[in-house]
Amino acid sequence: MKLISLLVTYSLAAALLTAQVVGGGGRGGPGMRLPGMDLPPVPTGPPKKPGTVEGVVSNSVTHAPVKKATVNLRNLRGQYSYVATTDAAGHFLFDSVEPDAAYMLTAACPGFSFQMPSGRSMFSLQPLAVAEEQHVTGAALQLSPLGVISGKVLDEDGDPIPSLIVRALQFDYQQGAKRLAQRGSDTTDDHGEYRIFDLQPGHVYIQAVARPAGPQASGRMHRDRPDEGFPATFYPAAADVTSATAADVTPGAEVTGIDFRVHKVRVYRIRGTAVDAQTQQPVHGAGISALPCASGSDRWGYQTSAGLQPDGAFDLRGLIPGPYCLTIQSNQGGKTSFGRQTVSVADQDVDGVVVAVSPSFALKGVVAAEGPPPESFKNIRVMLSPAEPYGGMYANAGVQEDGSFVLENVVPQAYDLQLSSPPAEGYYLKSIRLGDQDVSAGRIDAIAGATLTLTLASDSGQVAVSVRSASGDPAARIPVIAIPEGDFAARRDMFRTGFTDPNGNATISGLPPGDYQVLALENFGDMNFIQSPDFRKLFAHQGASLTVHANGRDTVSVKLITTEEIEQAKSKLP
C-alpha cells in the first residue's frame, strides 16, 4: 500500500507545513517537529497575472499516456490546490495559476500508484515555481501500474466454493514488528473465482478464509455426521505462511491461474460458563465471541459468537482447530464488564471453560510537573489501549485544570499508556507510576483502587544532526529521527524527528533525557521499518548512538540511509 503510505506521509507533511506557516498547533504525531523545507517568501504586492502549467502523465512501464488521471497542483503553503484531469493523450493543463514559487505536482489514477519524479522522497523535491504570466510546459509525471492476481478456489471434489474471502498479503513492518499485511481482498463468486487488483509489486501471498457457516438454528442440533468447515488456507495448500508460495507481482502484471483447493476439516465446539470474577455468580444478558488469535497475523479469521444462557452457559460452534481468544463484554445499566480467556481447540470439543468477567472501574490519576508547571493541563488526554491484541477495551480521559483525570470503564488487564499529544510546549512525560509502582516504560496492569501519577518535565535536550550522503555531500530536506533505546524503547511518544536544511543540518529538539539512536532516512515512509529493532541493527553504522542529558546540547553526524538500502535490507530479513 505504497500509495496510501505516500499519501499519509504527504498529508502529514502538509499538516506540518500548515503548522509552520500558520503557526497553529501541529496535528502531527507526538514529538513531531517542523520540517526544514525552505519555502521562498510569501509573494507580496499587488495581485499578479496568473501563469499556466501543463504536461503529460504516462505509464512508467509502457510509457503510454494515462488518460483520466487526476493531477493535483498543490500550493505547499497548504492553502489551496488546483485539480485537473488528463485527456486521451495524457495531457493536462492548469490555465490560471496564481504566481508563487511553492507548488508541487502529483498525479493519481485508479490502477496506478504515483511515482516521485527521479527521486524517492518528496522532501528531496524542489518546489515548482510559477512566475507571473509564465507558461510552465513539459511537466512529466509518471504513474506506476499496479498488479492483478486472479484464480479460483475449489473444494476437495473440485466444486467451486462461493463466498470465500480471498486475501492478498505482503510482509510489512508496522510499529517495529514484522507482520503480514493485507493489500487487497475479494470474495469468490458462484464459480469460486476471485480477482484482486491494485496490488503493489512484490511477493504476494494468497489466503482463502471461510466465514463461519452451517445451519445455525437455536436449540439443540442433532447431526448425523460431524460438523465440517473450511480452514484458512494459503496458496497452494498451506496452513501457515511459512509453507505458502508467494505470487510474484511486477508492475502492471496480471498473474492468472492462482487456483487452489481448500479441504474441509472437522470443526469443534467450545462450551463453558461465564461467571462474575468476584461473586462467582453466572453472567448472562451478554454475548461471547471467539476470535482466532495467535502471534503474527497470518491466523486471521472471522469471529464466532454465541449468547450467554440464563445460567451463564455458552456454546460456540463450528471452530476450526487452533487458538482462540474468547471475550465477553457486557453493558448493563451503563456499567461495563469484561472477560477474556484464551482456549486452544485441537481434535475434540472443549468443555468446561470458565470465563471470569470483571466489572470495570474508574482509574483515577493526576498529572504533575517537575519544576515549573506548564500554563495549563487542559489540552492533555490520557489514553489507555489494550496491550494484547484480539479484544479489549480502550479508555481515555481529559485532564482537568488541577491536573486530575478519571479513566472510566477500565478493566483489570494490561494497557499501554500514552498521551494524545505532547503534554505542553517543551514538556514530555517523564515518569508513570501506578500506586507505588514505577511503570515509566508505558505498560500498566490496571487494578482497581490504584492511582496513576504522571510526571511531566521540561528539561529536554536537543541534538544537532549533520547528514551526509555516501559521497560525503550534505543531504538536504531529509527527515531525521531519534528513537529511544533501552527502557523506553516502547514509548512511542518519545520519538522525535527533524528535517535537514539545504546544508544537511537538522535540529531535533524536545528530547527526553535517555539513550537514543539517530538515523536519517531518504524516504519518510520507511519510518515504519526503522522502528523495528532488527531492522535498525542493520543500519547502526550509518546512524549515531547518543545519550541525552537533562537540558543537554549534543552534535552527531550520520550517513543518509537510501531507499535502495532499505529495500535491500527488507529482502535480507526473514
Place this chain on the structure above:
Amino acid sequence: MIVRAVSMLLAAAGALAAQPATVEGRVTNTVDGKPVREATVMLRGTVRSGTPPNVDSYVTETGSTGRFQVYLPPGKYQVMPSHSGFTAGLPEPLAGPTLLTLEPGQHAVLALQLVPDGVISGRVVDQDGDPLRNAGVEVLHYSYLYGRRQLSGVRSAVTNDRGEYRAYGLPPGSYYLRASAPPAGGIVMNNERPRRTQPARSFAATFYPDAREAAQTAPLELKPGAELTNVDIRLLREMVYSVRVKLPEPLDGSSRYPNITLLRRPPDSDPFGGYSQTMRNGAFEFDGVPPGSFVLTAALAGAVGKGPVQFARQFVEVTDHDVEVPALDFVSTIEVAGTVKVEGALSSPLQNMRVILLPREPGPDGGNAFVDADGAFVIHYALPEPCQLHVAPVPRGAYLKAVKLGDRVLPDLEVDLTGGARAITILLATDGGRIEGQVRNAEGQPAASVTITLVPDGAHRGRPDRLKTATTGDEGEYLFQEIAPGGYRLFAWQNAEAGAPLDAEFRKPFEKLSVAVTVEPSSRHTVPLNTITVKPASR
C-alpha cells in the same frame, strides 16, 4: 425452498411409543429435475422440550443421488432443505413451511425440491465506455418495509478493475439494478481548497439501463437458475456542488468537534448516503453533492457520554450552485421526568420496561429511560422536538391505555418537547379484551400459517401501537390478548406479500372482507375468519 409434493406412507401401524420415526427422500433441482447432492435437510422440531425448554432439530445431508434418510423421535417438524446456490426461504406464492407430524415408527417419504438461484452480470462504464472499478451495484426489488412498499436491496456487488460485476445467489424475481461510482468518503483535515479547472461533475447513481429513477425503467425478470449477462450500466453524469457549514466555537471550550452528517431525503434515495468531508479553516465542507433535498445534522456529545447533547438540524436544497449553510442553531437535550401508572394489578414488575422517544426526522435518538419499580422514569437527554413515544416491552397482562404530556392526552403518541420539559404520564391498564378464533380457507379447511392483522378503527385509529399481527397454528387457530378497548378490524391473509398488511393503502381494497369487532373492557370474543386471497394483480 419449495416443498412441492409431500407424500407419506404409513409403514407400521400401532408402533411402540419409543420407536423412532424415519424420514427419507430425495432433493431435486426444480429446473432440470437433477438430484441435488450435499444438500442440507433440517427437520426442525416445533415442540419445545427439555429443561431449559429447547427445540430439537435433526440435520442430515443428501448423498450423490440426492437421497437422504434420517431417524428421529416422533413429533411435529418443519422440513427445511437448503444448499448454497439455491434459494433459501420461501418464494411466493407458496404457503408456509411444510409441517410434518411423525407418529412412532412412521416412515415418511418426501420429495423435496430446491429452486436454483440466478445470476446477473455485466459491466459498469463511464460516459466513454471505459470501465469503472470499485463501483457499487445493487440488485433491488420492491418489498414492504415498515408498512410501505419500497425498493430494497437483495444483493450487492462491486466491480473489479475491468468494470465487471457478478451478482449471484439471486432467487427468481423482478429486479432493478442501480450502480453508483465508488464513494469518495473520508474526512480530509486540512485547509486546502481545491481550485478546479472545470466545473465539478460526478457520476450519478444510475438504474439499468440509463435512468435516474427506477420508475423510468422496466424490471429485469430473472427465471430460476438463469443467468442474465451483459447487463451493462453506463453511469450518468451530473453537476455536483459543495455544501459548507461554519463550525460553531466548541461549545464547552474543548477541542471537540460535532459529528456532522449530510443525508439525502428520503434516506433510501441514496445508495451510499455519505459525501466526502473536508474540514477547512474552521468550516466543514461536503464535496460532490448532487442537486436534491438533504438534511444536515450536527451532534456534539457531552463529555465522555455525560452531560446534554447539543444538536442541530438544517434542511438543505442543492440546486445549481454551492450552498453555504447559515449558522447552525444548536439545541440542548433536556431532562424529562415521567410516571407510569397502572390501573389494576400487574403480574410482572415494571422494571424491564423502557420508554423510548423516536424523532420524526433523522438525527440522534430522542432519548430513552428505564422505568423504576415504582413507575418513575427520567429521560436524561430528551430531544426537544416532536418524537414518537414507544413503550417496550409492555408488561404482560397490560396494554398502553393513554399517554399524557402535562395535562394533554396524546392521541397519536407524539410527544413534542419544543416548548420545554413537561411531565409525561403513561397509563397502563389491565382490563384488556381477548379475541380468538379459527381461520378457514376458501375450501372451508382450517388454514395454518396465515397472517392475521388486528387494525384499530375509529377514535384510536392513529395509535400505531394498537396494530397487531398474529399467525395461525396448525388448526388455523389464532389469539390476541390484552387488547385495548375500542373498535377494530380483523384481516386473515392467505397469501399477502410479507409486510404488506401493515400498509393502510394495501389493506383498503380488502376492508369489506375484514370483520369488525368492538372490544369492551375485559370482553372476550370468538371471531371465525375466512382467508382473504390477494390477486396477483394487486400485489
